[in-house]
Amino acid sequence: MKIGLIAMSGIRAHNEELTQLGLTLPGFVERGKVIASLPSLSLLTLAALTPKKFEVEYKEIADLKDETDFLDYDLVAISSFSAQIHEAYELADRYRQRNIPVVMGGLHVSSIPEEAKRHSTSVVIGEAEPLWPQLLSDFEKDQLKPYYFQSEPGGFDLADAPIPRYDLLQPDKYNRITIQTSRGCPHRCEFCASSILLTSKYKLKPVPKVIEEIHAIKGIWNRPFIEFADDNSFVHRKHYKKLLRALAKENLRWFTETDLSVAQDDELLGLMRDSGCKQVLIGLESPRRDSLDGIELNANWKMRKQGKYRAAIEKIQSHGITVNGCFILGLDGDTPAVFEEVYNFVRDSGLYEVQITFMTPFPGTPLYHRLKKEGRIIRDRAWELCTLFDINFLPKNMTVDELQEGFLWLSKNLYSKNAVQERRRKFRGMLKQSPNFR
Numbered sequence: 001m002k003i004g005l006i007a008m009s010g011i012r013a014h015n016e017e018l019t020q021l022g023l024t025l026p027g028f029v030e031r032g033k034v035i036a037s038l039p040s041l042s043l044l045t046l047a048a049l050t051p052k053k054f055e056v057e058y059k060e061i062a063d064l065k066d067e068t069d070f071l072d073y074d075l076v077a078i079s080s081f082s083a084q085i086h087e088a089y090e091l092a093d094r095y096r097q098r099n100i101p102v103v104m105g106g107l108h109v110s111s112i113p114e115e116a117k118r119h120s121t122s123v124v125i126g127e128a129e130p131l132w133p134q135l136l137s138d139f140e141k142d143q144l145k146p147y148y149f150q151s152e153p154g155g156f157d158l159a160d161a162p163i164p165r166y167d168l169l170q171p172d173k174y175n176r177i178t179i180q181t182s183r184g185c186p187h188r189c190e191f192c193a194s195s196i197l198l199t200s201k202y203k204l205k206p207v208p209k210v211i212e213e214i215h216a217i218k219g220i221w222n223r224p225f226i227e228f229a230d231d232n233s234f235v236h237r238k239h240y241k242k243l244l245r246a247l248a249k250e251n252l253r254w255f256t257e258t259d260l261s262v263a264q265d266d267e268l269l270g271l272m273r274d275s276g277c278k279q280v281l282i283g284l285e286s287p288r289r290d291s292l293d294g295i296e297l298n299a300n301w302k303m304r305k306q307g308k309y310r311a312a313i314e315k316i317q318s319h320g321i322t323v324n325g326c327f328i329l330g331l332d333g334d335t336p337a338v339f340e341e342v343y344n345f346v347r348d349s350g351l352y353e354v355q356i357t358f359m360t361p362f363p364g365t366p367l368y369h370r371l372k373k374e375g376r377i378i379r380d381r382a383w384e385l386c387t388l389f390d391i392n393f394l395p396k397n398m399t400v401d402e403l404q405e406g407f408l409w410l411s412k413n414l415y416s417k418n419a420v421q422e423r424r425r426k427f428r429g430m431l432k433q434s435p436n437f438r
């Protein structure tokens with residue numbers, strides 16, 4: 001029996017002016033190219049959980065329009081995020097019309113399973129690992145259930161994680177490979193639509209397991225660039241120092257997402273540098289105190305850190321690790337002054353790389369529920385606009401047009417050839433003087 005594991009892949013934006021800009025500005029294009037060639041870790045994980053008696057095929061669909069032929073699968077499993085969920089549903093409908101059962105899972109469908117059920121035979125809610133083997137056994141008996149959910153949401157122990165089937169990938173198609181070393185995040189940012197939607201606990205994958213996955217990757221790619229698919233690496237310092245010491249023996253280059261607190265730990269930064277960390281992506285969200293106020297729901301962590309932003313960036317980068325600072329535009333505390341403030345902050349802080357996105361009410365997030373209650377979602381269920389580059393809410397202290405125009409202005413200025421070169425030049429100059437870089 002043959003299972004088709006299908007990822008709706010690629011990157012998405014509907015805003016025409018931004019898409020045009022994305023085609024021309026160097027900073028945009030480079031980051032776009034890098035991320036567009038990442039595989040679906042969730043489906044490689046499902047493949048690894050599938051008993052050998054089934055044949056599995058991994059397939060990516062970037063654009064449904066190009067998809068004309070249908071493959072002879074006995075079961076189809078589809079993974080998608082919100083931005084492409086309508087296409088995923090259409091694909092699911094097409095297979096079901098051919099009497100092929102379809103299973104859907106992932107962050108979007110876990111948040112609104114009833115919607116997904118209208119297009120699929122079964123919906124998997126939450127982490128796949130404890131549910132997929134049971135689902136396959138039901139499938140063999142022709143008894144697929146409408147919903148599969150974890151008895152304890154987020155309860156899967158990463159010590160039991162299988163090694164994702166990296167061998168299913170066509171090696172020359174990917175320039176970066178993902179590994180998950182942890183799931184969850186101790187912060188509770190109102191807008192966050194990542195693995196916190198699957199688990200309220202911060203969970204770690206044991207060090208030997210991560211190393212085993214790296215060896216599996218190195219068996220395929222010579223000197224791979226690894227991207228950790230974590231929401232927030234390094235939360236558990238002792239564990240991560242152990243991991244970094246082990247990573248240092250692997251001759252890797254890697255990237256991850258984390259928070260600013262890494263800047264407080266010199267030993268950690270040194271271990272990151274020595275194990276091949278090239279860049280960390282950090283959600284700074286805004287340089288403005290007013291805009292940060294209230295976005296982290298547990299303890300207003302991000303607002304409390306605002307005064308330390310510059311020093312922290314400087315410290316991390318002095319180790320030769322570039323910081324990709326992410327800013328969200330359209331936060332409730334933002335006024336039309338925010339665009340210039342972000343521009344000035346990026347220029348003065350010495351940030352090597354920068355990413356700007358619109359505030360986005362993803363389903364399942366506290367932000368979505370709040371904006372819906374306040375009547376501020378422009379088109380409800382327009383999930384295709386969940387790209388981070390499209391606006392689907394009414395900003396609090398400016399108009400939609402002001403947000404749109406300000407964002408365009410900021411993009412042009414932050415990603416111009418000159419601005420990008422200036423950031424790189426500054427970074428290289430700083431490194432020459434840095435005692436922390438060798």
Ligand code: B12
Nearest residue numbers: 008011012035040042079081082083084105106127128229
């Ligand atoms: C790597 C990555 C990508 C890669 C690879 C995507 C892919 N095909 O997997 C690329 C670069 C292509 C990408 C693209 C985009 N991404 Co992205 N990406 C990530 C990232 C960094 C890691 C995701 C990951 O690998 N997680 C690890 C896996 C194991 O977890 P998982 O996917 O949740 O899967 C588990 C369960 O959900 C479930 N499951 C998942 N799928 C399925 C399917 C079935 C059948 C079953 C049974 C179970 C199941 O089982 C898995 C194991 O437990 C996250 C941020 C983060 N730190 O997590 C953002 C993230 C997922 N991306 C996001 C976004 C917005 C996008 C884009 C829209 C950006 C854009 N403008 O184009 C596109 C959309 C792509 C699409 N097709 O819809 C959002 C999605 C939020 C949402 N709810 O939709 C996230 C959370 C980041 C954020 N800013 O909030 N992305």
